[in-house]
Amino acid sequence: MTKITYKDNQGNSKTLEVENGLSVMEGAIQNNVPGIDADCGGGMACATCHVYVEEKWLDKLPKAEEAEVDMIDMAFEPKKNSRLSCQITVTEELDGLIVTTPEKQS
Amino acid sequence: MIKTDVIIIGAGPSGLFAVHQLGIKGLKAVVIDNLDKAGGQCIELYPDKPIYDIPAVPECTGEELTEKLLEQIKPFKTDFYFNERVNEVTQDKENWVVQTSKNNKFIAPNIIIAGGVGSFEPRKISLKEAEKFEDKSLFYSVKNKEEFKGKNISIFGGGDSALDWALELSKISKVTLIHRRNEFRGTPHTLSEIKKLSAQGKLSIKTPCELVSIEGKKDISAIKIKYEDGKTEEVKTDNILSFFGLIMKLGPVTEWGLNMDKKHISVNPNNFETNKKGIFAIGDICTYPGKLKLILSGFHEVALASVECFKRARPNEKYRFEFTTSSKTIKDRLGKK
Numbered sequence A: 001m002t003k004i005t006y007k008d009n010q011g012n013s014k015t016l017e018v019e020n021g022l023s024v025m026e027g028a029i030q031n032n033v034p035g036i037d038a039d040c041g042g043g044m045a046c047a048t049c050h051v052y053v054e055e056k057w058l059d060k061l062p063k064a065e066e067a068e069v070d071m072i073d074m075a076f077e078p079k080k081n082s083r084l085s086c087q088i089t090v091t092e093e094l095d096g097l098i099v100t101t102p103e104k105q106s
Numbered sequence B: 001m002i003k004t005d006v007i008i009i010g011a012g013p014s015g016l017f018a019v020h021q022l023g024i025k026g027l028k029a030v031v032i033d034n035l036d037k038a039g040g041q042c043i044e045l046y047p048d049k050p051i052y053d054i055p056a057v058p059e060c061t062g063e064e065l066t067e068k069l070l071e072q073i074k075p076f077k078t079d080f081y082f083n084e085r086v087n088e089v090t091q092d093k094e095n096w097v098v099q100t101s102k103n104n105k106f107i108a109p110n111i112i113i114a115g116g117v118g119s120f121e122p123r124k125i126s127l128k129e130a131e132k133f134e135d136k137s138l139f140y141s142v143k144n145k146e147e148f149k150g151k152n153i154s155i156f157g158g159g160d161s162a163l164d165w166a167l168e169l170s171k172i173s174k175v176t177l178i179h180r181r182n183e184f185r186g187t188p189h190t191l192s193e194i195k196k197l198s199a200q201g202k203l204s205i206k207t208p209c210e211l212v213s214i215e216g217k218k219d220i221s222a223i224k225i226k227y228e229d230g231k232t233e234e235v236k237t238d239n240i241l242s243f244f245g246l247i248m249k250l251g252p253v254t255e256w257g258l259n260m261d262k263k264h265i266s267v268n269p270n271n272f273e274t275n276k277k278g279i280f281a282i283g284d285i286c287t288y289p290g291k292l293k294l295i296l297s298g299f300h301e302v303a304l305a306s307v308e309c310f311k312r313a314r315p316n317e318k319y320r321f322e323f324t325t326s327s328k329t330i331k332d333r334l335g336k337k
Helices: A025-028 A064-072 B013-023 B062-072 B160-169 B188-199 B251-255 B295-311 B328-333
Strands: A002-007 A013-018 A050-053 A082-084 A095-102 B008-009 B027-032 B080-081 B088-090 B095-100 B105-108 B110-113 B117-122 B153-155 B173-180 B201-206 B209-215 B223-228 B232-236 B239-242 B246-247 B264-265 B279-281
Touching: A002 A025, A013 A025, B008 B013, B008 B095, B008 B105, B008 B209, B008 B295, B013 B027, B013 B062, B013 B295, B027 B105, B088 B251, B088 B264, B095 B110, B110 B295, B153 B160, B153 B232, B160 B188, B160 B239, B173 B209, B188 B201, B209 B232, B279 B295
Parallel strands: A002 A095, B008 B027, B008 B110, B027 B080, B110 B279, B153 B173, B153 B239, B173 B201
Antiparallel strands: A002 A013, A050 A082, A050 A095, B088 B095, B095 B105, B117 B246, B209 B223, B223 B232
């Protein structure tokens, strides 16, 4: 189990214990975290699980592959620290990870 | 009013295979889709990406799968209604009446909703002033390129649509291509053409930057963009073309009185019927315990749903399970000797 904090753009936050091996998106969906839609179910085909990753955690994540970066172009208000949460696998190293959901997903 | 046995909403892989499963049972269907062609997500999201989990097809692209499905349902000579969104579903005794955005009306005892994750709509620019220019001087698609002749066009986006239109319109207008990253996503040929035009000064590329504001009263006069380092620039602009991809919206389906679970329609996994008798949901849009959003799940779902459709469309006939390999009736329907 790894602690992941999901913040919304209003500053409300929820810290959850997410099972290692799940994606950050799945952790949100299973716990009904609002702000992550994941319409395509984790297939990197929709950009509705888009999150902003807290700067200090960015380098600790495996680099986004090209398909993910391309899909982020289609997200709502992408920034430098944008990632698709379906592509971030929860591991012990990510204990304490903070992600912020955008104002909206679509 | 067009009368048929089954109204299929959505021309993605599940909707197309629905035509087949209904057709071999002798049922007529019509297919309605909001997009301009068949294929759904396969065509819109991954036409060139390989799919590896279609049984007995080790590898095919979204486009190839769509073509094969269209070929498979050819014998049934089905009418497709593209560029139409189903707006209303109402009950008329044992039948359902469907009305589309083009005011076409259909009546049938069965509806199969194969709507994927909803209808595709262009992702819009989030600035609030964007709305007042929409369809006047700001567009999310090109209908008639002649309108842009001799004008200053700012194109946003980094994908195929943005690149293709930048190439095409740079022949007749002054194009600025703006993208939030330095990298563009397109075929090697398109990318080299873009580079060439830019080097010749026939196309201006501005990256990495984003749109900050749109200036102008009735018409757009200029736009302001901001570079990553914070520097801003004004670009003289008559028209904006924005290609930030498509988003999926569930749309009017939520208003038809169907039981929903988040963004999905709840169905009975025995026959994929919704809480409304004669309305079925298959493919990515339906949910039931254990549901997987796979193309092959959609195929299975419609095989079962089509049996229930038969019972409702032919209440006086008995449904007989048959194999395509041995049934003479099915072979006749497929036009095989």
